[in-house]
Amino acid sequence: xxxxxxxxxxxxxxxxxxxxxxxxxxLTTGDIxxxxxxxxxxxxxxxxxxxxxxxIFINTISSRSAVTRGEVLFYPIxxxxxxYLDILKVDDVFRAFGVSITRTIxxxxxxxxxxxxxxxxxxxxxxxxxxLWYRFLIITMYFNAGIIPWxxxxxxxxxxxxxxxxxxxxxxxxxxIILVKTYIESIPGELExxxxxxxxxxxxxxxxxxxxxxxxxxxxxxxxxxxxxxxSFTDSLILMQNTPKLYTLQHLLYNYLNQATNIGAAMNxxxxxxxxxxxxxxxxxxIKYTVAxxxxxxxxxxxxxxxxxxxxxxxxxxxxx
Amino acid sequence: MKEELSPREQxxxxxxxxxxxxxxxxxxxxxxxxxxxxxxxxxxxxxxxSGTASLxxxxxxxxSLTDGLNRAFRVGWISQGLFVMLxxxxxLLxxxxxxxxxxxxxxxxxxxLKNLGNFIAVAGGAAQLVGSVxxxxxxxxxxxxxxxxxxxMRFPNAVWIYIVIGVAVLLLSIAVMILVPKADKGEHFAIxxxxxxxxxxxxxxxxxxxxxxxxxxxxxxxxxxxTAGGEISWDNFVGLKWFKxxxxxxxxxxxxxxxxxxxxxxxxxxLLTSWLPMVFAIFLAEMKSTKYRRFVQTFTTIPNFISWVxxxxxxxxxxxxxxxxxxxxxxxxxxxxxxxxxxxxxxxLKMLAWGTWKGVGWSAIIYISGIAGIxxxxxxxxxxxxxGRFQRMxxxxxxxLLPTYTVMLIxxxxxxxxxxxxxxxxxxxxxNKYSLEVLDLYVYNLGIGNGDIPLSTVVGMMKSIxxxxxxxxxxxxxKSVRGENIV
Numbered sequence: 001x002x003x004x005x006x007x008x009x010x011x012x013x014x015x016x017x018x019x020x021x022x023x024x025x026x027l028t029t030g031d032i033x034x035x036x037x038x039x040x041x042x043x044x045x046x047x048x049x050x051x052x053x054x055x056i057f058i059n060t061i062s063s064r065s066a067v068t069r070g071e072v073l074f075y076p077i078x079x080x081x082x083x084y085l086d087i088l089k090v091d092d093v094f095r096a097f098g099v100s101i102t103r104t105i106x107x108x109x110x111x112x113x114x115x116x117x118x119x120x121x122x123x124x125x126x127x128x129x130x131x132l133w134y135r136f137l138i139i140t141m142y143f144n145a146g147i148i149p150w151x152x153x154x155x156x157x158x159x160x161x162x163x164x165x166x167x168x169x170x171x172x173x174x175x176x177i178i179l180v181k182t183y184i185e186s187i188p189g190e191l192e193x194x195x196x197x198x199x200x201x202x203x204x205x206x207x208x209x210x211x212x213x214x215x216x217x218x219x220x221x222x223x224x225x226x227x228x229x230x231x232s233f234t235d236s237l238i239l240m241q242n243t244p245k246l247y248t249l250q251h252l253l254y255n256y257l258n259q260a261t262n263i264g265a266a267m268n269x270x271x272x273x274x275x276x277x278x279x280x281x282x283x284x285x286x287i288k289y290t291v292a293x294x295x296x297x298x299x300x301x302x303x304x305x306x307x308x309x310x311x312x313x314x315x316x317x318x319x320x321x
Numbered sequence: 322m323k324e325e326l327s328p329r330e331q332x333x334x335x336x337x338x339x340x341x342x343x344x345x346x347x348x349x350x351x352x353x354x355x356x357x358x359x360x361x362x363x364x365x366x367x368x369x370x371s372g373t374a375s376l377x378x379x380x381x382x383x384x385s386l387t388d389g390l391n392r393a394f395r396v397g398w399i400s401q402g403l404f405v406m407l408x409x410x411x412x413l414l415x416x417x418x419x420x421x422x423x424x425x426x427x428x429x430x431x432x433x434l435k436n437l438g439n440f441i442a443v444a445g446g447a448a449q450l451v452g453s454v455x456x457x458x459x460x461x462x463x464x465x466x467x468x469x470x471x472x473x474m475r476f477p478n479a480v481w482i483y484i485v486i487g488v489a490v491l492l493l494s495i496a497v498m499i500l501v502p503k504a505d506k507g508e509h510f511a512i513x514x515x516x517x518x519x520x521x522x523x524x525x526x527x528x529x530x531x532x533x534x535x536x537x538x539x540x541x542x543x544x545x546x547x548t549a550g551g552e553i554s555w556d557n558f559v560g561l562k563w564f565k566x567x568x569x570x571x572x573x574x575x576x577x578x579x580x581x582x583x584x585x586x587x588x589x590x591x592l593l594t595s596w597l598p599m600v601f602a603i604f605l606a607e608m609k610s611t612k613y614r615r616f617v618q619t620f621t622t623i624p625n626f627i628s629w630v631x632x633x634x635x636x637x638x639x640x641x642x643x644x645x646x647x648x649x650x651x652x653x654x655x656x657x658x659x660x661x662x663x664x665x666x667x668x669x670l671k672m673l674a675w676g677t678w679k680g681v682g683w684s685a686i687i688y689i690s691g692i693a694g695i696x697x698x699x700x701x702x703x704x705x706x707x708x709g710r711f712q713r714m715x716x717x718x719x720x721x722l723l724p725t726y727t728v729m730l731i732x733x734x735x736x737x738x739x740x741x742x743x744x745x746x747x748x749x750x751x752x753n754k755y756s757l758e759v760l761d762l763y764v765y766n767l768g769i770g771n772g773d774i775p776l777s778t779v780v781g782m783m784k785s786i787x788x789x790x791x792x793x794x795x796x797x798x799x800k801s802v803r804g805e806n807i808v
Contacts, residue, residue, distance in 0.1 A: 146781025
């Protein structure tokens with residue numbers, strides 16, 4: 001990961017500090033034992049966090065016969081992309097991947113746009129009953145009616161078994177509104193004022209000034225929002241009960257892992273021989289790993305970008321209104 | 322500077338209040354299936370025609386208006402032409418209400434905008450009235466033309482609501498149209514900025530209302546004898562029957578007790594180990610190598626961003642019958658074929674382990690930044706005074722992190738009933754389902770799995786109320802401990 005200038009300076013200062021102190025205090029035996037244990041523990045724990053992903057990955061790129069014989073343990077054998085090509089042929093996986101990608105992109109984009117705009121509006125003191133509306137939005141973080149009333153409500157609004165049920169409920173996100181509002185409040189007001197002097201309206205000021213200036217916080221909520229969308233599974237499970245073609249990738253994987261719906265895949269391809277072959281294929285554990293891997297890879301791809309926003313992101317759990 | 326209003330305009334402003342309320346009311350009513358005059362056929366032949374679409378849905382899609390009637394059309398029990406007309410009436414009604422709502426927004430503007438708004442409101446009110454009267458007319462036409470031996474119909478009582486509102490909106494908007502004076506020639510459309518800002522945020526308030534407040538209205542299912550796909554009406558109102566059943570019926574009470582035991586056990590184990598992230602951060606900070614620290618931090622955070630389904634996929638790959646552990650043992654010649662994910666032993670501890678593995682790296686971040694904020698001079702001073710490593714950890718780092726820890730602990734005590742259901746759902750199998758069923762999962766199993774909407778609503782409702790109370794208590798406690806609100 002690239003270090004910023006400040007971080008580089010910090011590291012340098014730290015090293016100089018260590019050097020100075022190493023001369024002053026020699027490591028005692030106790031220190032050495034402590035360090036071995038400490039470094040060892042963190043090393044093992046870190047490996048436990050990496051190895052499962054690596055293990056799944058090498059299984060998916062190894063030849064199937066090697067996996068069946070139980071030879072693939074620490075490195076791939078007979079490297080092949082056959083598994084990945086095979087799952088492309090399963091309509092269900094392909095479609096679920098599409099649903100997940102679409103909801104992630106569209107859902108996140110709308111959420112960020114709306115949150116930016118709401119965050120801007122609630123900083124405007126002159127709004128009619130501003131405090132009341134702000135509280136109205138924020139208080140929803142602290143209660144919820146429960147999952148069944150929520151489901152019945154979605155049912156009542158006619159959103160069950162529709163794709164938009166993934167998107168619309170997530171547009172107003174109170175946590176994120178607080179983050180954006182706090183950030184916008186820290187932007188100096190002069191720019192905005194001068195724009196108003198020039199006759200700009202609220203929309204222009206928001207779009208031309210506030211939006212570009214709050215990019216760091218918007219990027220934070222975008223990336224956390226996207227991960228949330230990609231990982232969400234309960235809403236697919238509850239809202240799409242009658243519409244398997246709208247299952248998200250996570251939901252599909254859950255079904256595969258439970259071996260419940262291999263018939264579903266089989267029914268998609270018309271003739272029974274192909275159906276049997278498809279069902280057979282999905283029963284293979286390596287195919288399950290491959291589906292899992294396709295759903296992990298996007299997260300791992302955005303992960304390096306996410307790290308930059310951890311400090312702000314952790315606030316997601318610890319902010320106050 | 323406020324302009325002096327003429328008495329006529331003052332009267333108009335007073336009339337605007339009920340008018341706006343009616344506009345909002347009719348717009349909200351559109352989304353309630355129970356108040357949908359367009360669904361007037363209850364059954365066709367053997368088939369029961371489901372009535373779950375709202376008027377808005379019906380006006381958007383013809384398909385949901387004629388849901389379940391295709392056979393009736395084919396056989397000729399009802400004329401399809403009449404339904405097309407009914408659909409047009411629905412669209413007219415909905416457009417009228419939408420226009421009236423837009424006019425309601427305009428009424429916040431200056432005179433010129435008000436003039437335009439009043440004109441639209443009159444048109445909208447008229448459309449609403451015509452639409453709802455047409456629906457009534459088609460009802461009678463349908464009774465005449467349909468094959469009544471096959472078709473059963475009910476009188477759409479809801480149509481009266483729309484007719485009454487339509488008449489009221491029409492009369493009131495004609496009144497304000499007369500009362501509000503014409504705008505001056507040179508006037509431009511304008512709204513005072515306080516109302517403008519409100520109108521901008523209003524769509525989001527509506528969304529928030531629809532998905533966060535409106536579900537509270539579904540708590541009503543707790544008091545009715547409702548079965549999935551059915552309807553609720555005063556005929557199947559049962560009062561507190563489900564509450565009584567939950568606490569008096571032995572089977573339910575027993576299951577609820579097990580569920581509570583699981584919930585509190587898992588939350589309790591979580592609370593008992595809630596110091597782990599803090600200790601993780603403290604020991605991580607003891608490592609001198611920045612690179613190594615960064616490496617550890619980077620990779621121990623990843624599992625937090627992986628969904629529980631994928632965590633289960635990982636568990637599956639490692640601990641299944643032919644997973645990593647068994648394959649490894651077999652390569653040493655051990656005959657290992659255990660499925661570590663099956664069975665019902667130590668489920669609580671296993672869940673705790675998975676939860677910790679997934680979350681500890683991420684939860685540690687807040688403490689890591691806390692440690693970075695501790696004054697380095699404290700450490701230097703302590704070292705000069707002869708404090709060892711552990712003494713510094715115990716007397717400087719730990720006290721520096723305790724306020725954060727306290728807040729985190731109080732928050733997790735407030736969330737003691739909410740374990741979430743994802744983790745327990747994915748790890749559930751036939752053997753362990755009773756030791757993994759926490760409250761959230763129980764509600765899901767009861768409501769979605771068994772289709773027992775009323776009872777699961779009762780459970781969810783009590784949970785929600787207790788959770789809010791706990792949160793308030795936690796906030797009080799935090800305030801007295803730290804002198805600051807956490808909510």
